[in-house]
Amino acid sequence: MDLPQKTFENLPDKKRERVLAEATLEFAEHGYHQASVNRIVERLGIAKGSLFKYFGNKQGIFEYIFGHAVNQFKKPLKDIRNTTSGKDFFERIEKSLLAGCTFITAHPHIYRIYLKMLFQEDFPLRNTFLSEVRQASTKFLRPLVDQGIESGQLRNDLDPEMAVFHLDSVMDRFLQSYAVAHLDGGIGLYEADHEVLENKARAVTDFLRHGLGTTS
Amino acid sequence: MDLPQKTFENLPDKKRERVLAEATLEFAEHGYHQASVNRIVERLGIAKGSLFKYFGNKQGIFEYIFGHAVNQFKKPLKDIRNTTSGKDFFERIEKSLLAGCTFITAHPHIYRIYLKMLFQEDFPLRNTFLSEVRQASTKFLRPLVDQGIESGQLRNDLDPEMAVFHLDSVMDRFLQSYAVAHLDGGIGLYEADHEVLENKARAVTDFLRHGLGTTS
Amino acid sequence: MDLPQKTFENLPDKKRERVLAEATLEFAEHGYHQASVNRIVERLGIAKGSLFKYFGNKQGIFEYIFGHAVNQFKKPLKDIRNTTSGKDFFERIEKSLLAGCTFITAHPHIYRIYLKMLFQEDFPLRNTFLSEVRQASTKFLRPLVDQGIESGQLRNDLDPEMAVFHLDSVMDRFLQSYAVAHLDGGIGLYEADHEVLENKARAVTDFLRHGLGTTS
Amino acid sequence: MDLPQKTFENLPDKKRERVLAEATLEFAEHGYHQASVNRIVERLGIAKGSLFKYFGNKQGIFEYIFGHAVNQFKKPLKDIRNTTSGKDFFERIEKSLLAGCTFITAHPHIYRIYLKMLFQEDFPLRNTFLSEVRQASTKFLRPLVDQGIESGQLRNDLDPEMAVFHLDSVMDRFLQSYAVAHLDGGIGLYEADHEVLENKARAVTDFLRHGLGTTS
DNA sequence: GATGAATGAGTATTCATTCAT
DNA sequence: TATGAATGAATACTCATTCAT
Numbered sequence: 001m002d003l004p005q006k007t008f009e010n011l012p013d014k015k016r017e018r019v020l021a022e023a024t025l026e027f028a029e030h031g032y033h034q035a036s037v038n039r040i041v042e043r044l045g046i047a048k049g050s051l052f053k054y055f056g057n058k059q060g061i062f063e064y065i066f067g068h069a070v071n072q073f074k075k076p077l078k079d080i081r082n083t084t085s086g087k088d089f090f091e092r093i094e095k096s097l098l099a100g101c102t103f104i105t106a107h108p109h110i111y112r113i114y115l116k117m118l119f120q121e122d123f124p125l126r127n128t129f130l131s132e133v134r135q136a137s138t139k140f141l142r143p144l145v146d147q148g149i150e151s152g153q154l155r156n157d158l159d160p161e162m163a164v165f166h167l168d169s170v171m172d173r174f175l176q177s178y179a180v181a182h183l184d185g186g187i188g189l190y191e192a193d194h195e196v197l198e199n200k201a202r203a204v205t206d207f208l209r210h211g212l213g214t215t216s
Numbered sequence: 217m218d219l220p221q222k223t224f225e226n227l228p229d230k231k232r233e234r235v236l237a238e239a240t241l242e243f244a245e246h247g248y249h250q251a252s253v254n255r256i257v258e259r260l261g262i263a264k265g266s267l268f269k270y271f272g273n274k275q276g277i278f279e280y281i282f283g284h285a286v287n288q289f290k291k292p293l294k295d296i297r298n299t300t301s302g303k304d305f306f307e308r309i310e311k312s313l314l315a316g317c318t319f320i321t322a323h324p325h326i327y328r329i330y331l332k333m334l335f336q337e338d339f340p341l342r343n344t345f346l347s348e349v350r351q352a353s354t355k356f357l358r359p360l361v362d363q364g365i366e367s368g369q370l371r372n373d374l375d376p377e378m379a380v381f382h383l384d385s386v387m388d389r390f391l392q393s394y395a396v397a398h399l400d401g402g403i404g405l406y407e408a409d410h411e412v413l414e415n416k417a418r419a420v421t422d423f424l425r426h427g428l429g430t431t432s
Numbered sequence: 433m434d435l436p437q438k439t440f441e442n443l444p445d446k447k448r449e450r451v452l453a454e455a456t457l458e459f460a461e462h463g464y465h466q467a468s469v470n471r472i473v474e475r476l477g478i479a480k481g482s483l484f485k486y487f488g489n490k491q492g493i494f495e496y497i498f499g500h501a502v503n504q505f506k507k508p509l510k511d512i513r514n515t516t517s518g519k520d521f522f523e524r525i526e527k528s529l530l531a532g533c534t535f536i537t538a539h540p541h542i543y544r545i546y547l548k549m550l551f552q553e554d555f556p557l558r559n560t561f562l563s564e565v566r567q568a569s570t571k572f573l574r575p576l577v578d579q580g581i582e583s584g585q586l587r588n589d590l591d592p593e594m595a596v597f598h599l600d601s602v603m604d605r606f607l608q609s610y611a612v613a614h615l616d617g618g619i620g621l622y623e624a625d626h627e628v629l630e631n632k633a634r635a636v637t638d639f640l641r642h643g644l645g646t647t648s
Numbered sequence: 649m650d651l652p653q654k655t656f657e658n659l660p661d662k663k664r665e666r667v668l669a670e671a672t673l674e675f676a677e678h679g680y681h682q683a684s685v686n687r688i689v690e691r692l693g694i695a696k697g698s699l700f701k702y703f704g705n706k707q708g709i710f711e712y713i714f715g716h717a718v719n720q721f722k723k724p725l726k727d728i729r730n731t732t733s734g735k736d737f738f739e740r741i742e743k744s745l746l747a748g749c750t751f752i753t754a755h756p757h758i759y760r761i762y763l764k765m766l767f768q769e770d771f772p773l774r775n776t777f778l779s780e781v782r783q784a785s786t787k788f789l790r791p792l793v794d795q796g797i798e799s800g801q802l803r804n805d806l807d808p809e810m811a812v813f814h815l816d817s818v819m820d821r822f823l824q825s826y827a828v829a830h831l832d833g834g835i836g837l838y839e840a841d842h843e844v845l846e847n848k849a850r851a852v853t854d855f856l857r858h859g860l861g862t863t864s
Numbered sequence: 865g866a867t868g869a870a871t872g873a874g875t876a877t878t879c880a881t882t883c884a885t
Numbered sequence: 886t887a888t889g890a891a892t893g894a895a896t897a898c899t900c901a902t903t904c905a906t
Contacts, residue, residue: 007868007869010868010869011869029337030338031336033249033250034249034250034338036895036896036897037896037897037898038895038896038897046870046871047870047871047872048871048872048897048898048899049869049870049871049872049898049899049900050869050870050871052897052898052899053868053869053870054869057897057898058897058898112335115334115335116335116336118331118334118335119328119331119332119334119335120247120332120336122246122250155426159419162416162419162420162423163423165393165416166386166419166420166423169385169386169389169390169393170382170385170386170389172389173385173386173388173389174385177381177385200378200381203375203378203382204378204382207378207379207382207427208427209427210371210427211423211424211425211426211427223886252878252879252880253879253880253881254878254879254880262887262888263887263888263889264880264881264888264889265881265882265883265886265887265888265889266886266887266888266889268880268881268882269886269887269888273880273881274880274881439865442865462770463768465681465682466681466682466770468899468900468901469900469901469902470899470900470901478866478867479866479867479868480867480868480901480902481865481866481867481868481902481903481904482865482866482867482868484901484902484903485865485866489901489902490901490902521861522861544767547766547767548767548768550763550766550767551760551763551764551766551767552679552764552768553677554678554682580860584862585861585862586860586861586862587858587860587861587862588862590860591851594847594848594851594852594855595855595860597825597848598818598851598852598855598860599860601817601818601821601822601825602814602817602818602821604821605817605818605820605821606817609813609817632810632813635807635810635814636810636814639810639811639814639856639859640855640859640860640861641859641860641861642803642859642861643855643856643857643858643859643860644796644802644803644806644811644814644815644856644857644859645737645738645801645802645803645856645857645858646800646801646802646803646804655889655890658889658890659890684874684875684876685875685876685877686874686875686876694891694892695891695892695893696876696877696892696893696894697877697878697879697890697891697892697893698890698891698892700876700877700878701889701890701891702890705876705877706876706877
């Protein structure tokens with residue numbers, strides 16, 4: 001009768017979205033523990049009790065936000081695998097990188113929370129969520145690699161597991177750089193404009209294809 | 217009259233080191249904001265006032281600790297550049313990876329703080345410190361790449377800047393994986409033993425050398 | 433326009449009783465202030481607003497419940513006085529004790545509330561209710577004592593008021609022990625089975641009759 | 649190094665006593681859950697943090713207060729047993745009653761807390777404390793009864809256990825009445841002056857000795 | 865008549881920082 | 886120099902009550 005979500009789900013769309021937006025922003029800016037429920041309700045101009053009615057407690061707020069995010073995370077990966085099947089291996093990787101950039105641009109705060117989560121061990125759901133991400137990534141990359149080897153686009157002496165690790169590293173790091181460069185506020189270490197990074201996507205893929213050395 | 221540090225520097229060596237060790241551990245385990253001055257003095261068995269005399273305030277404690285750490289960070293990089301000059305490019309990269317692992321094993325808490333710092337924007341000194349790290353990294357890699365191209369070990373159509381970015385990404389990510397797998401407590405997502413990761417060092421270098429593709 | 437109770441009285445019998453039962457249980461378990469309207473409506477599966485429509489406010493709920501209880505309290509006393517008139521004084525006392533036990537077994541929650549009320553001064557209705565209880569008790573015992581003296585079953589040098597006080601004390605305390613031993617949950621300090629306590633009823637009456645000393 | 653008590657024990661006597669007095673009063677007036685740490689510090693005019701430094705948390709405050717009280721509780725009982733050994737059984741009982749009244753007059757708030765505790769099951773330490781009280785009471789009364797039977801002052805057909813129960817009931821209830829009549833604020837149900845109750849002490853003892861009946 | 869979302873003053877507890885001793 | 890008691894604004898969370906639907 002009183003599932004915490006129910007009350008929240010029944011809210012007028014506009015308000016519901018404002019609440020989600022403010023809460024997401026708070027966690028994106030401050031991480032979990034340093035995020036303040038007080039601040040959220042202050043900015044929203046609603047009563048403290050309301051937020052707790054909606055989500056039960058602080059962790060509930062976070063889990064609601066992040067639970068939604070996870071799903072949005074997985075969908076693009078599937079789409080890419082489906083829409084690009086049969087195409088060139090490295091083209092698929094490049095598409096994935098750009099899809100990642102698109103996701104980050106669409107959900108910058110979610111990605112910022114994800115980044116904070118990476119090395120802050122006391123985030124709620126951290127372990128379950130991060131392993132989910134790793135799994136999703138592996139599940140996406142492994143078939144690509146296998147097919148790449150089969151189709152002769154990748155060297156057949158590759159250890160597929162290592163290749164997946166390498167690809168994952170490079171791609172993940174690429175997206176981090178993209179985010180750091182493009183997200184407003186706070187993270188900005190690199191300075192870069194959009195074009196430069198998209199060139200990098202191509203360059204990175206190119207490196208993956210050809211390696212750096214001449215001996216190849 | 218007195219710089220805050222002065223009092224601290226005059227402490228008996230043993231005590232000074234204990235203070236640094238406990239404080240470092242606290243920041244490594246909890247990050248900056250979640251670290252508790254109370255806990256530090258409790259574990260040390262000294263008065264709270266003393267710590268504030270030594271360092272002024274919480275941020276002072278952190279800055280002192282991390283100021284020291286930065287220097288320890290830079291030295292190994294220089295050593296590698298000097299001791300391996302003239303050698304094969306990819307050997308130097310591999311050596312660097314292993315040197316990084318050595319550093320992490322020797323200073324796990326420092327590295328853990330560094331990881332936490334990466335995406336938590338409100339860390340004190342974050343910007344200055346991280347750009348210093350980036351610069352150091354670039355300063356180390358750029359000449360390597362240039363020499364590599366010059367000596368014909370790297371393709372001469374490489375964009376050196378992109379190559380540096382790629383190398384940095386892969387190497388950084390490799391060290392993160394190493395740390396995550398080997399640091400006690402909390403971070404462990406991957407499960408891996410030592411040997412496996414050293415094999416990966418070679419594999420990663422190998423990928424960098426040969427790329428993944430067959431067309432090369 | 434409507435007395436708050438009106439709405440409630442019009443409820444279907446079954447629902448009305450469920451509401452009363454749940455509310456009584458809540459107050460029995462937690463006392464007045466610690467009782468939670470939230471918990472009551474949760475268990476009932478009705479809207480919070482409804483309960484407030486029925487009773488006005490928290491105090492209203494309590495007063496309604498307890499108003500009912502008082503009547504149930506008084507009836508058994510009258511019955512005993514009527515059905516045992518003319519009998520032996522101490523038999524009447526023993527009967528009263530057992531009647532008390534019967535009431536407690538039939539209305540354990542009401543008695544639990546009464547016990548909590550005894551020394552918690554901020555219970556609503558406390559003063560009026562407790563003096564009512566005292567009065568009822570006195571009104572019941574005083575004639576018994578007077579008749580007992582008259583009929584020669586009690587010593588004629590007794591101060592009747594003191595005797596009433598003594599009887600009331602012993603009987604009240606006996607019932608407390610009974611309740612504490614038999615009510616489920618929480619109160620249990622003494623451990624006792626049913627038989628033992630009924631033996632005690634006889635023993636207590638005996639002590640009241642003969643006293644403990646030998647000189648008598 | 650930081651036992652909660654330490655800080656508090658070092659306080660100037662006057663302040664320490666004020667803190668204890670205010671806190672005790674708060675618990676006496678409101679019981680445990682309804683007692684407010686906010687109110688205590690407000691009345692004391694000290695910072696909220698200070699109280700928590702002293703006692704750790706709310707329960708710590710309560711346990712400190714009540715831990716002290718228990719000891720004060722036990723001493724008078726011992727004294728009576730020692731100073732009246734060999735005297736007439738019923739004199740000893742009467743002395744105990746008056747000693748109880750003295751304790752209550754000296755520590756009215758403690759006794760008030762004890763009364764609240766009796767039927768409020770969620771008091772911290774309730775079980776341990778109440779069984780301690782029961783034990784102390786039994787340990788005190790049982791030898792008295794045994795000696796009373798031996799010395800021929802009590803009937804030798806008494807079940808000693810029942811006799812202890814009866815004595816305990818009557819005495820406990822007598823003290824409750826005394827407290828209720830004499831404690832300022834709140835509890836007052838009976839109206840009575842001091843003399844009347846001391847007469848009652850004698851009357852109660854008399855009843856215990858001779859009983860109420862003529863047949864004896 | 866019934867609902868249940870909104871409220872906001874209330875709760876206990878923490879913690880970096882100050883300063884008199 | 887070292888101490889550690891005092892501070893008070895901050896934290897997450899609760900709950901009786903109201904009122905528009």
